Amino acid sequence: MKSIIIVVCIVVICLLLIKIFYPYFMRKRGKRYLYKKLFYQKEEQKNEVIRKFHEITGNRYTDNQAIDFFMKEKGLQLLSVTPGAPLILKYYLSNTPKALLTYFEKVKFHEAFINYDAESLLKKE
Numbered sequence: 001m002k003s004i005i006i007v008v009c010i011v012v013i014c015l016l017l018i019k020i021f022y023p024y025f026m027r028k029r030g031k032r033y034l035y036k037k038l039f040y041q042k043e044e045q046k047n048e049v050i051r052k053f054h055e056i057t058g059n060r061y062t063d064n065q066a067i068d069f070f071m072k073e074k075g076l077q078l079l080s081v082t083p084g085a086p087l088i089l090k091y092y093l094s095n096t097p098k099a100l101l102t103y104f105e106k107v108k109f110h111e112a113f114i115n116y117d118a119e120s121l122l123k124k125e
Contacts, residue, residue, distance in 0.1 A: 023091060030092025034075045049113075056108045057101065065099040072097045073109070074116060 039045045046067065053066035061069075075093045079085050101109060 026088050026091035027095065030086075030088040030090070031071065033086065033088055034071050034078075034092060037078070038071060038074055052112050053109070056105055056112065057099075061099040065097075069097040069099040069101070069109075070113070074113070 049070050050063050050066050053061070053070060057066075072093055072095075075089065079089065079093060
């Protein structure tokens, strides 16, 4: 009887860990994957995106929120044109961005980044 209780407790703990930690690590890996794809020239691209984002929003959001919004918007664009996107990318993109823009800010954002080099991102590594 005691061993059944221990097994049930272990199963319950494992289910809770999977329910909490699995999505967290998948989102973290998805963010890293997308970051490598979008910012292949590292700091100069990232700084340019942050500068334009702050210009559009009037410095209302932090740099992390700006990068998060940019990565999710461009990631959704990548996901729509890339068949067979990795599961980790889908996990990351399933959450809403931390920065919420007004309609006019979104229009300015998409005008500013519509020609961001997404074609080269589709090539397999």
